[in-house]
Amino acid sequence: MEKTSSKFSKEVYGKILGHLEQDILDLLWSSGEASGKEIFTAIRRTRGIALTTVLTVLERLWKKGLVIKEKGESVYLFRPVFTKEEFAKEVSSDFFKGLFELSAGGASASFVNILAQVDPVELDRLKALVESKKKEIESRKG
Amino acid sequence: MEKTSSKFSKEVYGKILGHLEQDILDLLWSSGEASGKEIFTAIRRTRGIALTTVLTVLERLWKKGLVIKEKGESVYLFRPVFTKEEFAKEVSSDFFKGLFELSAGGASASFVNILAQVDPVELDRLKALVESKKKEIESRKG
DNA sequence: TAATATATTCGACAAGGCGTAGAATGTCAA
DNA sequence: TTGACATTCTACGCCTTGTCGAATATATTA
Known part of the structure; x- marks a missing residue:
């Protein structure tokens, strides 16, 4: 009696980060620094998503110690903590x-x-x- | 503004399996084969746990394709699928x-x-x- | 066969993570 | 003061894992 399937593991950081978290981090790695809105805009080009969704996740990444959040001229800017x-x-x-x-x-x-x-x-x-x-x-x- | 902490990653298969799932698999790797009750007993020696808890997790491991479940003389016996x-x-x-x-x-x-x-x-x-x-x-x- | 013991399955709940986003609140300039 | 824009709060739904009690099935035996 053996059930088939083998689904442990997903993609990358698989299990370490969620998909949206990944996407956002990737964008930050490309740009070096970006505002929530910029990230939102970038993702928006691909699929429907709300600004607040992006901001929430950015906030979570910050709480996890994965991004730095710093007030820029008028808005917060985010940068990855790690390369x-x-x-x-x-x-x-x-x-x-x-x-x-x-x-x-x-x-x-x-x-x-x-x-x-x-x-x-x-x-x-x-x-x-x-x-x-x-x-x-x-x-x-x- | 950088929040400290760095909590991604846990232990082993970290994130791939839960703790109890790990413990159970480890026991199966040691014994080669065991009934739910035997596993339960082994874990019980360490901490409080209900038999059904162990059985449930064993069932889930089976659904994930990680253990084999076979009727023995009078009870089901479990074996790991993989070494x-x-x-x-x-x-x-x-x-x-x-x-x-x-x-x-x-x-x-x-x-x-x-x-x-x-x-x-x-x-x-x-x-x-x-x-x-x-x-x-x-x-x-x- | 009926009663008792033992084994197995079902159904559930809580907690925590993630994606999702509307509502509420804060801020600054006209 | 009133917008317009930025940021935070709050919350829902879904999924996984740990946790079990209740119900059911099966076997043993009085």
């Missing part, structure tokens, strides 16, 4: 920790596979990273 | 995909760091994995 890279590290590190407890081997295998699939060139960088990390550990051991 | 390793791959692959879109570099860096911290020996394996993957790609290119 994409930082955010990726931030988000992934806890996930990895848990994952490794499950299975370091499985995680590594999967990681390499997906990386090769998505961005093979990065394999070189990964290799370099591993090597330098190894050296770092060696030297620390004395 | 820990498989589950780790399964869960991580989608996560990685999204993560890489964010920042392959950031993800790799984070991955190596955490791995080094949690299980440095695995670095060798990772290195080997990367190398063999690279070769695989090379050879495919012809």
Whole structure:
């Protein structure tokens, strides 16, 4: 008796952020800084949405410590707290920790596979990273 | 104006499964197979919980396709569908995909760091994995 | 067979997250 | 003061997870 389906995991930050939160963060990463209205306008071009919806989510992102909110000339401006890279590290590190407890081997295998699939060139960088990390550990051991 | 806190991420499969779901899966990974009551008893040793709570969650895990449910002599027995390793791959692959879109570099860096911290020996394996993957790609290119 | 015990399923509720947005309130300039 | 625009409040609906009691099914046995 085995039920089929396999739906854990969604997309990205999958589970870390909601879709709208993602969209908004992405826009902020592109623009660097924007007012709620600007973000609203940008999203509006794609689909129907209310200004307050955007503002609410922006507020939530701020409460989560993901964006900075600063009064500009006449309106609040929002900026991401983290760069994409930082955010990726931030988000992934806890996930990895848990994952490794499950299975370091499985995680590594999967990681390499997906990386090769998505961005093979990065394999070189990964290799370099591993090597330098190894050296770092060696030297620390004395 | 920056609100502090950084609470995305929890533990493991963090966000993929709830706590009780995790506990139960862990128990199943240890025992290989167990009845709802056995799992209940095990958890009960730690904290107060009702049998039905355990059964409900077991049912949900089954609906998610994470456990197998089979009638034993007199009661239903549950077994995990995936090994820990498989589950780790399964869960991580989608996560990685999204993560890489964010920042392959950031993800790799984070991955190596955490791995080094949690299980440095695995670095060798990772290195080997990367190398063999690279070769695989090379050879495919012809 | 009826009664008792045990196993399993149903239905529900609360809490928390996210998307959604109208209503209310605040602010500033004409 | 009155708009016009900005910001905050409040709230609903939906979904997931933890939590169970009640109801039902099944088996055991007096």
